[in-house]
Amino acid sequence: MDAFIAETPFFTTEQRNLSISVAGFVGREIETRSVEEEQEGQETDASFRAYLKVLAEADLLRYAIAAPGGRIDVRSLCLIREALSYASPLADLAFVMQGLGTYPLSLAAPEHLRDFWLARASQGQAIAAFALTEEEAGSDVAGIKTTARLEGDAYIIDGSKRFISNAGLADFYTVFARTGTREDGRAELSAFVVGARMPGFSVRSRTEMLASHPIGEIEFKGCRVPAEDMIGREGDGFRLAMQTLDTFRASVGAAACGMAGRALDEAITYAKKRRQFGRALSEHQLIQEKLADMMTELDAARLLVYRAAYLKDAGVARVTREASEAKLFATEAAWRIVDSALQIHGGAGLVRGSRVERLYRDVRALRIYEGTSEIQKLVIASQLLQE
Numbered sequence: 001m002d003a004f005i006a007e008t009p010f011f012t013t014e015q016r017n018l019s020i021s022v023a024g025f026v027g028r029e030i031e032t033r034s035v036e037e038e039q040e041g042q043e044t045d046a047s048f049r050a051y052l053k054v055l056a057e058a059d060l061l062r063y064a065i066a067a068p069g070g071r072i073d074v075r076s077l078c079l080i081r082e083a084l085s086y087a088s089p090l091a092d093l094a095f096v097m098q099g100l101g102t103y104p105l106s107l108a109a110p111e112h113l114r115d116f117w118l119a120r121a122s123q124g125q126a127i128a129a130f131a132l133t134e135e136e137a138g139s140d141v142a143g144i145k146t147t148a149r150l151e152g153d154a155y156i157i158d159g160s161k162r163f164i165s166n167a168g169l170a171d172f173y174t175v176f177a178r179t180g181t182r183e184d185g186r187a188e189l190s191a192f193v194v195g196a197r198m199p200g201f202s203v204r205s206r207t208e209m210l211a212s213h214p215i216g217e218i219e220f221k222g223c224r225v226p227a228e229d230m231i232g233r234e235g236d237g238f239r240l241a242m243q244t245l246d247t248f249r250a251s252v253g254a255a256a257c258g259m260a261g262r263a264l265d266e267a268i269t270y271a272k273k274r275r276q277f278g279r280a281l282s283e284h285q286l287i288q289e290k291l292a293d294m295m296t297e298l299d300a301a302r303l304l305v306y307r308a309a310y311l312k313d314a315g316v317a318r319v320t321r322e323a324s325e326a327k328l329f330a331t332e333a334a335w336r337i338v339d340s341a342l343q344i345h346g347g348a349g350l351v352r353g354s355r356v357e358r359l360y361r362d363v364r365a366l367r368i369y370e371g372t373s374e375i376q377k378l379v380i381a382s383q384l385l386q387e
């Protein structure tokens with residue numbers, strides 16, 4: 001077992017056992033597919049679906065999907081994300097999007113929606129998406145322009161969203177739209193479940209990103225959604241979106257740790273093997289310094305991630321600051337660790353398709369999505385100033 005998991009006090013026996021079985025699963029089912037994913041230039045959607053299938057067969061998706069009321073074991077979520085990201089960030093995406101896209105439903109959707117979508121999502125039969133971001137609403141979601149207006153027994157949704165993971169793959173989208181204006185002039189948001197086949201819904205385009213990631217723009221043109229498909233009540237949208245992001249925030253840090261752990265392992269292997277100036281790179285002290293810094297930063301990141309996850313699981317009322325610290329530090333540290341791993345590889349690290357070159361592209365998005373590093377700093381400071 002990973003010494004960090006065995007020796008730190010954050011985990012139950014069940015979670016430690018889960019980490020062992022997930023490591024075995026990743027070795028058997030994910031690692032080889034991840035190599036093929038790059039070598040054969042497989043299409044992203046096909047790889048994504050293949051990962052989702054094996055995750056469902058191993059009954060792991062249920063760890064991403066919360067029970068009614070939003071109960072979820074955040075430590076298990078983090079352990080699985082870390083293990084998947086070590087081998088394939090795309091497999092991690094297939095796992096976590098089922099959770100992110102369904103969490104508002106677990107929190108507040110009426111029974112008919114939960115029964116229908118949660119069961120399918122946990123069996124990998126339906127793919128979920130979380131649709132919040134728009135052209136004018138990135139960090140500041142109050143800028144949302146997509147509207148939902150009540151007409152008889154349905155809401156009519158008009159507008160568009162961008163940077164929506166799983167656009168074009170998803171069977172259903174949890175969509176946040178403006179249903180009014182609050183007294184302070186900011187948008188009043190509400191959340192809806194929109195099926196991918198509903199008339200008036202379309203995928204406008206797919207967006208090519210730095211790394212393999214199914215993502216794109218979606219559009220609503222007079223899309224008629226039954227009022228009973230609203231999640232929670234009118235005006236609950238902002239709270240549901242923030243609760244979802246708060247719950248999953250530490251797990252983005254866990255994904256970062258998985259990528260950083262892989263980068264460190266690749267760097268150690270390469271530094272021992274590659275010889276320059278008559279000895280292995282690992283015998284040069286400047287390389288040793290890099291490895292020492294990488295290890296220390298990775299340990300610090302994992303401590304912050306699993307502290308936040310532990311506190312959330314322990315039922316601490318607010319872990320906003322801890323979760324933001326975990327996401328901020330782990331994603332920034334992972335970026336530095338992957339960069340050092342690439343530096344240790346020299347030119348070989350830049351070769352397209354090499355593991356560290358892939359990590360270099362994959363790790364970058366983590367500092368941007370689910371709240372940029374700058375926004376995490378604002379959150380941490382505002383919590384401090386309130387305390």
Ligand SMILES: Cc1cc2nc3c(=O)[nH]c(=O)nc-3n(C[C@H](O)[C@H](O)[C@H](O)COP(=O)(O)OP(=O)(O)OC[C@H]3O[C@@H](n4cnc5c(N)ncnc54)[C@H](O)[C@@H]3O)c2cc1C
Binds near residue numbers: 130166
């Ligand atoms: C790979 C990927 C997947 C994504 N998946 C999804 C998804 O599934 N669903 C979804 O809804 N969205 C998704 N997003 C969108 C993501 O959440 C946004 O990109 C993110 O919130 C930032 O918004 P923005 O890109 O519009 O940047 P902006 O908000 O325009 O920010 C630009 C820059 O300004 C900084 N900035 C903004 N405000 C402040 C401030 N007050 N003080 C200081 N600096 C500030 C930001 O930190 C950033 O550096 C995804 C994005 C990526 C890259």
